[in-house]
Amino acid sequence: MHTVLILMALILAGADTPDEALAKAQGKARKLQFKAAQVAYSRLARAHPDTAAGRIAARRSQPSAFLGWDWVLHNGDPANRIDVVLMGEGYQVDEMKGFVKLAEDVPGFFARNRLLGAYSTYFNFLRTDLVSADNGVDGFGRDYDTALNGRTLSTNAGHVGIDTKAAWDVLRELPEHDGQAIVFVRNGVLGTGGGGIATIGGKSIKTAVHEFGHSFGGLGDEYATETHKRGAPRRGKNVTNEGDPKKAPWAHFIEAKVRGVGMYEGASGQVRGAWKPTSGGCVMESGEFFCPVCTEALILRMYSVLDPIDASSPPAQSRQSSEELLLTKDGLEFMVQPLRPTTHRLDVNWYVLPEHNTPLGVPNPDRASARRYNRKHAGRTRKPGRLPLMKTKPWIAHRSARTGSSTLKLKPSKLDPGRYRVICRVRDSTQPRGERKPMVIKDLDGLLESERAWWVRVPEK
Template identity: 30%
Template sequence: MPGRFTRLAAVALTAAALLSPTLPAAPAHAGPVAEKEWREVFSPDGTISRVLVPARKPAALSRELVQKAAAAEVIPLQETGPSAQRFDLVIIGDGYTAAQMGLLRQHAESKWAEVAAVEPFKKYKNSFNVWLVNVVSNQSGVDNDPYGTTRDTALDMTFYCAGTARLLCLDTAKAQAYAAAAPQVDVILALGNSTTYGGAGYSGISTASGGNAQSGQIAIHEFGHSIGGLADEYYTAGTTYPGGEPGEPNVTTSASGAKWASYIGRATPDGGVIGAYQGGSQYEYGIYRPSENSLMRVLGRPFNLVGLDVMDRAIAAKAGGTPPGPCDALGQRRTGTLASGATAYQPDGNWYYTGASGTHRGCLDGPDAANFDLYLEKWSGSAWGTVATAATIGGDETLTYSGTAGYYRYRIVAGSGSGPYTLGYDVP
């Protein structure tokens, strides 16, 4: 069955590499500029900048190649549900020979593990289908690895793209043809058979070195663009933003950060609190971002609270409104909605009784922008007393308590923020 592109977001062409060449003085806000295009370049410390490189026009595909691509073997690394209600990540490889399909699979699994370790992918791991397309190359490795070497490979991947050592480019038309062998295509991750750090980001396609443990961070940043529609939060020194209020949810011209007013002052996973920090979307002045150092600014860091919620909603919307939650593994489930400062008791405003000693497990899945806390209480015979507390920052909490027979209840408190929650719990 031929695949379809469903979510190719309108982000500018970008790309990434380790080296940090000299930037042009004034980066344009628009992407492609006649025969040239902007690409992201990553420095060894994770900082990101942009370079203008000559555009590479993909060659027209031969009928033979299209047929060969459509017939490529597809392996489901993870199939969690119908594609209409899932994000479909398609992983393809370049520079892997027929004898190296096992190595490609190993690289694909470790890259998915790297992505799925970062929120919100961790939380929504089961909202993704992950397909591996076994793209067979005639020769092993990619071009210019090391510099000056060439290989005959299926997707024409090459380092030293536009003269930048760690910029890993490929033929996007060929990549799309092979990815289309999967049942559905939402985003493509193309792995080069190399251990050299590097990668690139195109609209809907990220490249990364399959054998390098950190190169998946580039794909995570690119997913911020393609899934969440997030703007970059880094900037070029000395530049001033020339436009009106930008459409992206994580940059604003308002120095008070009114765009994300309900988040202001809250702790954010990338450190510090949400505010309005000067610089973003490539420009230093006249534009503000929600936090000092999120992964839209520096690789290897978490999304900030604003970006996290946007990603969360985008994935949940695609996942049919009922994304598998982190608390679903527990046997009992209750849902509710809390206003800021309010308290709820579960189950059902009541309590539960157990005649057994053993472990009570509670898990609260609340809004990421809120601070919800979870308490387990036990009846002493005359009053309720708290026996276990889960009160970290954020909307999600888990607790365990080893107790004797008796009456128990969960208390859920919205310390700040409001919204729906799910409580999962197990009774001994």
């Protein structure tokens, strides 16, 4: 009651409510007025300590704290994009604009990578504004007050690390996130990655791409140099502890005779007892591009959380739905908007099937629900499962238009009276123009394909 009376008094006096004051403080951070944001948060925390906004402000007015966030690159609806959060660790308030500039460079550098450039439109990048009281890295008897508690790890070369719990606390400050962050530690060296968090010492964006391979793709190191004690090698997507080609995770690449893919000993920081798929050149070693095996793994990882169909109209209907669209003389128009890689267009197949010919089987689960699950349980994914097999030829088959959309215009004159199922299937061939083979050889879970479907009633003539 006391809080309500205070709010009413503020409104009558024309003063900002706590929520309005919080929004203004956040706005100052978004305008890069970081000192002013600190002052505004501190003032709000003192004035309204018992309100939700006041408690948020108290947290953000600490010497090392989260001040706000902003988009660096927004390629589309976060519900169907991979949102990568960029964080700066060990940046004092007068140094924070330096991190802003670094963050602006990250998307462009990622796009110069052959694979990430091909799928650059699948990513959004946003920047968090973290202020640190100090700009050092804990270690060697020194302890600094920083936003993410950056520290020197006990590796051979002194790799930098952070407090991952602190990074997750920052992620929870955001309206939504995918559990994927790249942290640049101002005074750290080298990098580490895993569990959705890539940590980079200094400003090396090349290192960021490598660590992103760990944190997002779950890829292993393909170099043989020992950096720290890892224990026995384990079987992974691009590294294995068995030298038998038939048992390798990438055996399907060897069977398909993909150039350069084989069994090469020396990986996972060990000269013996660990094998990788290529002799060298992969980002996960020290190269500039992802090898074919890592490329496949990363594309499948993208589609484990993304739907190849970005939008559709009218609203799709499940197979069990009793709703149907009436096909009048004016006709009906259906539209799907596939995702748009930069190197190729997705395949689109339209089917118009009589009700009795509609394929049976478990339909593709709602990817939007899976997406929400992945956001709530970051780091986990749901496998959509393969779509039922189509035994008829498509009504229309083509690549999505340059505009990205594909439409089907249906007229009643072409169909007998009855109930029909209109199905649009979209699939990423993963084969850029001019390439002899697709980038994904095996898609056991049907991640590359999605569909939308509608019931249509053709009335008696």
